[in-house]
Amino acid sequence: NVRRIFLTATPFRRDRKAMEAKLTYHYSLRQAFDDNILRPIDFAGVRAGTSDYDSDSILIEAAKKAFDEEKSRNPVSLMIRTDRIIHAKQLLDRYNSSGLKVDIVHSDRNDKENKCVINKVKERKLDGLISVGMVSEGLDIPLLKIAVFHSTPKSIPYTIQFLGRISRQPTEQSGNAILVANTDEVRGEVYRLYNSDETWAKVVPQLIDESMRKARYYRSALIGDSDFVLPDLNIYFSSIIYDVEDNFHFDTNFTVKNASPYRISYISQQGINTPLVIITEIDKPIEWANGDICIDNYLDIHVLYHIPEKNLLFELTSSKEALGAFSDSLYNGDIKNICHSKLYKALSQFDKENYLMVGMKNAVMPGSSHPSYKTFMGSSVQDTIRNSEGRVFAVGHALMQMGEEKTWGIATKKGRVWAMKRGTLDEYQSWCDIIADLLTSSADQSTLPGLSFLASSTPIAMLDEIPASIIPDDSFFKANLLSISIRGDKVYTNVVPNIEPRSFDKTNGNLICDLHIESFSCQINMNFDNTPLWTVNSDKEIKVTLVKNQNNASTKSLERILNDYPPTLIMPKGYIIEGRTKITPNSSIEDLPDRLWVKKNWRNCNIMAEAYNPKPNPKKLPVINQAIEYIKAEFSGGSDVLILDDGAHEIADIIWIQGAEHFIHYIHCKPSSTSKPGCRKRDCDIVFTQAMRSIHWVYSELIFERLRERLGGKSKLILGNQQLLEDIANHFRVNKWRYRIVVAQPGFDIEKVSNRTRRNNNVYELAIPTYERILAGSADFEIWGS
Numbered sequence: 001n002v003r004r005i006f007l008t009a010t011p012f013r014r015d016r017k018a019m020e021a022k023l024t025y026h027y028s029l030r031q032a033f034d035d036n037i038l039r040p041i042d043f044a045g046v047r048a049g050t051s052d053y054d055s056d057s058i059l060i061e062a063a064k065k066a067f068d069e070e071k072s073r074n075p076v077s078l079m080i081r082t083d084r085i086i087h088a089k090q091l092l093d094r095y096n097s098s099g100l101k102v103d104i105v106h107s108d109r110n111d112k113e114n115k116c117v118i119n120k121v122k123e124r125k126l127d128g129l130i131s132v133g134m135v136s137e138g139l140d141i142p143l144l145k146i147a148v149f150h151s152t153p154k155s156i157p158y159t160i161q162f163l164g165r166i167s168r169q170p171t172e173q174s175g176n177a178i179l180v181a182n183t184d185e186v187r188g189e190v191y192r193l194y195n196s197d198e199t200w201a202k203v204v205p206q207l208i209d210e211s212m213r214k215a216r217y218y219r220s221a222l223i224g225d226s227d228f229v230l231p232d233l234n235i236y237f238s239s240i241i242y243d244v245e246d247n248f249h250f251d252t253n254f255t256v257k258n259a260s261p262y263r264i265s266y267i268s269q270q271g272i273n274t275p276l277v278i279i280t281e282i283d284k285p286i287e288w289a290n291g292d293i294c295i296d297n298y299l300d301i302h303v304l305y306h307i308p309e310k311n312l313l314f315e316l317t318s319s320k321e322a323l324g325a326f327s328d329s330l331y332n333g334d335i336k337n338i339c340h341s342k343l344y345k346a347l348s349q350f351d352k353e354n355y356l357m358v359g360m361k362n363a364v365m366p367g368s369s370h371p372s373y374k375t376f377m378g379s380s381v382q383d384t385i386r387n388s389e390g391r392v393f394a395v396g397h398a399l400m401q402m403g404e405e406k407t408w409g410i411a412t413k414k415g416r417v418w419a420m421k422r423g424t425l426d427e428y429q430s431w432c433d434i435i436a437d438l439l440t441s442s443a444d445q446s447t448l449p450g451l452s453f454l455a456s457s458t459p460i461a462m463l464d465e466i467p468a469s470i471i472p473d474d475s476f477f478k479a480n481l482l483s484i485s486i487r488g489d490k491v492y493t494n495v496v497p498n499i500e501p502r503s504f505d506k507t508n509g510n511l512i513c514d515l516h517i518e519s520f521s522c523q524i525n526m527n528f529d530n531t532p533l534w535t536v537n538s539d540k541e542i543k544v545t546l547v548k549n550q551n552n553a554s555t556k557s558l559e560r561i562l563n564d565y566p567p568t569l570i571m572p573k574g575y576i577i578e579g580r581t582k583i584t585p586n587s588s589i590e591d592l593p594d595r596l597w598v599k600k601n602w603r604n605c606n607i608m609a610e611a612y613n614p615k616p617n618p619k620k621l622p623v624i625n626q627a628i629e630y631i632k633a634e635f636s637g638g639s640d641v642l643i644l645d646d647g648a649h650e651i652a653d654i655i656w657i658q659g660a661e662h663f664i665h666y667i668h669c670k671p672s673s674t675s676k677p678g679c680r681k682r683d684c685d686i687v688f689t690q691a692m693r694s695i696h697w698v699y700s701e702l703i704f705e706r707l708r709e710r711l712g713g714k715s716k717l718i719l720g721n722q723q724l725l726e727d728i729a730n731h732f733r734v735n736k737w738r739y740r741i742v743v744a745q746p747g748f749d750i751e752k753v754s755n756r757t758r759r760n761n762n763v764y765e766l767a768i769p770t771y772e773r774i775l776a777g778s779a780d781f782e783i784w785g786s
Contacts, residue, residue, distance in 0.1 A: 039169040041177045048182040052087075055182050056094060056150060062180045063148045064098050067127065070145060074173045077121050078102075078128035078146035079165060081153075088130045091150060095130070106132035142170040149181040233277075235303065235428045238418035239314040241338050241439070248313070248333030250276055250306065260325035265299065275305040275314075275429055280322045304330075305429060310436045312338075316428075321554045334531045337415040340395070340457035340581045341444035346410050346417045346435055348442065350402045353450030355382045357409070360393035363455040363576055363583045364769075364776045372474055387453040390586030392776055394455035395448055410448075412457070412581075413475070453586060460582035461528050463511060466504035468572045468689040470513060472497050473565035484517055484558070487541040492517050498649075499524070499567055516649075524562065533579065534562040570692060572685065574769030585772065592764070592771055597754040600746070600784045602626060607746035607786075610671040612644055623669045624653055627744045627784070628718060631656050631667075641720035641728065645710055652694050652741075655707070657720075659728045662737045664703070666694040672747025677786035679752040681762035687743050688770045695777040698739045704729035740780040748785030 032038040046062050048055035063078060070076040080095065080102065082088050088104050095102045103117040103126055120126040121141050128146070144166045153159045166177040256262055266279035284298035300322040305314040313335055317323040359375045373396060376385055397411040399420075407420040417435055446456035476482075477496045485491045498516040502523075505512075511526040515536075522538035536542060542558040556564070569577040575584040604619050605626040612624040621629065624644070631642060631654070639659035645651050652666035670687040673680060697703050707725070711717070717725070753763040767783065774781040 036169060038167045039176055041163060041167055041179055044178055044180045045183040046180065047184055049184055055184070056091065059148055059150055059180060059182060060091075060094055060098050063095075063146065064100060066146055066178050066180060067100065070175075070178070074145065074175065075124065075143050076145045076173070077124070077126075077141055077143045078148060079141075079144050080128060080130040080148045081132075081151060081162060082130065083133050083151040085132050087150065088132050091130055100127045102126060102128045102130055104130045104132070141165070142168065143172065144168075145173060146178045146180065149179070152181055233301075233303075233425050233428075234422050235316065235425060236418075236422050237428060237431050238416065239305075239316050239432060239435075240414050240416050241343070241435070242313040242315065242335040242415070243338050243342075244306070244311050244313050244335050245333050246308075246311065248306065248308075248311075248331070248335070250304070250330055251332045254326055254330035256280075256326045256329075262300075262322050262325040264326065265297075275303050275425060275432075277425070278302045278304070278326075280319075280325065282322065303425070303428065305432050307433070307436050310440050312436050312439065314432045314435075324554075324556075336531070337579060338439065339444070339459040340412045340583075341446055341459060342439055343410055343412060343415055343417070344395075344445040344448050344457075345438050345442065347398070347400050347408060347448060348438060348445065350400050350408075350449070352402065353382055354380050354401045355398055355450070356401050356407065357397070357399040358382060358385065358451065359396035359398070359411075360385075360389060360454065361396035361412075362392060362776070363394040363585050364392045364773050382450045385451075385454075387586075390453040390455055391772060392455075392585060394457060394583045394585070395451060398448055398451070455583050455585040458582050458584070460577060460580060462509050463504060463528070463577075464506070465572060466511070467501045467569040467577075469570045469693050470499040470501055471568045471570065472499060473567060476561070476565040481547045483545045483547070485543045485545065486517070486520055489520055489540060492520075500649075528580065532559065532563040533566065535559060536562070570773070572689065572766055572769070574765075574772075585769075591756065592754070592767060594754075596767075596771065596781055596783055597750050598782050598784050599750045600630060600744075600786065602746040602786055605746060607672040607677070608675060610669055612646070623671050623744060623746060626746075627654060627667055627669050630784075631665075632719070635719055636660060637720070639724075641725045642718045643707060643711070643715060643725075644718050645707075645715045647710075647714040650715070651697050651703075651706065651710065652690070653744075654718075657725070657728060659724070663740065664737060665740045665742055666691075666697065667742040667744055668694070669744040670747075672745070674747070677747055677749040679749060679758065679761060679763055680747065681766070683745055683747040684743075684763045684766055687745055688766055691741050691743050691781075692770055692773050694741055695774060695779065698741070698774075698777045698779045699734050701734050704732055738780070739778070740782060741774050742782045742784060744784040746784075746786050748783065750783075750785040753783075753785060 033040060044062060044066060046058055048058040063080070067076065067078055078100075080091060082091060085104075085106050085108055088106055092102065092104055103120065105114045105117050117126070117129055118141060121129050122143075124143075128144075147163065147166045153162060163177075163179065166179070256264060262280045262282050264278065265281045267277070269276045278301075280300045280302070281297045282300075300317065300319040302318070302323050303314075303316040306312075307314070313331075315323070356379065357375065357377045358381055359373060362372045374389075374393060378384065395412055397409065397413075399407065399409040401407045409418050409420075410416065411418075419431060423431070444459070446452075446458055447454055474496075481494065483491050483493045484495060484497075495517055500514045500516070501511065502514050503512045504510070509527050509529055513524050513526070515522055515524045522536065522540070522542070525535045525537060526533060536557075536559040543555050544558055544561045545553055545555045547553045566579040571577065575582055577583070604621055606620040606622060609620075609622040610624060611622055612628075613622050616622060616625050628642065635642065635656075636658065639661075641657045641659070643655040643657070645653060645655055653669045654665075654667040656665040656667065658664070668687050668690045670683070673682050697706070700706075704725075707715075707729075711722075748763065752758060753761065753767075755761060756764050758764070771781050
């Protein structure tokens, strides 16, 4: 029961431990200035550049000038700060050469040597001292009045602690203290301090007060008290919404994962029909402190509202990572992101469309002419969006206004709804109830009101065919610094997995795919009847680590990532699938250009044979050999290269590189299913799929690196030579080249397959999405037929 009082002049810890006391009184620097306990500091900032040697010269000159001027009026000492011992030794020679007498204090010297230097300064046998890092802590030299920073502290607490050495007001001196520093090397939180027009007598107290306020805000000493009461919340109205089953409920015995650094600090729920509020805490490193300083008991709040009669779960969290530390244990029952067509109903009560913002995501395939995302902003911005955008784009997010008081938004990526307002927990619950009524009140909508020309979204519960290709989520794999670790294998950094559909069983809806991460591969499955949607079948544990900064990284299983950020399925019929949502671009206006259809003479070709033959019968050429003959007619021996890409995971059957023209052709060859050309769907299924996959190599910086790898295997140069290929690669600039993707299928009767009005012309219908995706990737497209 002993009461203890903890006094400190520097309430900023550099370790991870807590201040085991509640802050009850803070004597501010502003008050210390007013009471004449501390004297103001004049900042003598110089623009000394970033070169160590030159900036040292300018700082030494400024320090010598300030010292000589002060010495004529007051007894004075100066302290010089750097962060390296070797730099201190260099400065020692240069300061003494300037006419000042100084010595060094640092950790490699013993206490006796350091004390000797300090005493010489006190006795005025030395003009000052050079200190390294935090060695200046605890120094007591009354006449210190000038400080020189050759290495500027990067944090406010350390800056203030150092300046405490010169801000004391001895009776022997008059006037303000002086700090000399290089403003050109200032970074981080001290930038405002060194670049302010205000005097430091005003700025320093302001910054310290702000630091203390933040420290009180983040510290949670009171939250552990038995009489703690949750304060009135001021919640931003935002929620990710999930569909849940009838048996879903919160498990009151939930726990945090064993390996998690998060701790549960507080749980509150007024009743079974009210939001559950959970507060977690963590000792969180401060980013700008290189992990040396932690915000003790950093708090996150999670508001979770289950509405059983609507089968909905509303999830609001200040940290998805913190929520993930216990959500698997808390959520008893399956949850699924609501589909887009259900989400759109959140804006259905707005009787007049006035969009302030519309974000559109690419529903075909990102390319240089069509980015992965577009955003329009402005009043009634929907009027500025062209109808033709619906050929490529679907709704990504939208913000709609109804009157001055009501502005709501939706985002399809995670199924989020938000409102531009804050309120209490009760008000937030009422808002969630309104949203729940809207989501369950009427039929689903395929798009947002006023944006019907964009690609439409509908729920999907089953596949009817194997996808043409599968694309991992770019927003996760390409936009983040991440690593993929495979137990027993190695760690892959900043790689995008390659997913290839292998087979589809229509009887049970099971899609089997191969996932490749460089040399590693495993099987993954997708089935709409299962939860989770995607499963990973591998005897090796595969983890994905997202690195936010050196002190903040989160790790999840690959299976969790595939379900949180589901891959996009590109379907042969022109639509795509994201998670459990089908997105269909508006292609009703399509007419394919005549130049796309190219008639070729296949008279000397065995149109039912594909594989390349190095010594073919000239009257019965395989399809690949015949395609090579067409290329030879335009091939330039001095500048062109022709590669036969053979084996699994080929880029294309033939790659024709025209060096002088800066033109790359990816040519995919397939044999006819019969000896007579016609208009048969089975002749186009595989080759159109391959054509769409090669879009990945259009405008790719890695194409020549990949070709070198392929040429080390079964692939080979047919025309041209290796040296010419290397010369082209060395001068390759991706945006200086043109690209064409070619489908060579002699089984196509061009007159028939190019006739859109022909009944049951499946080839034409499947050519439309293929053409759209290739065009979106900024490549030309040709179909060679008979």
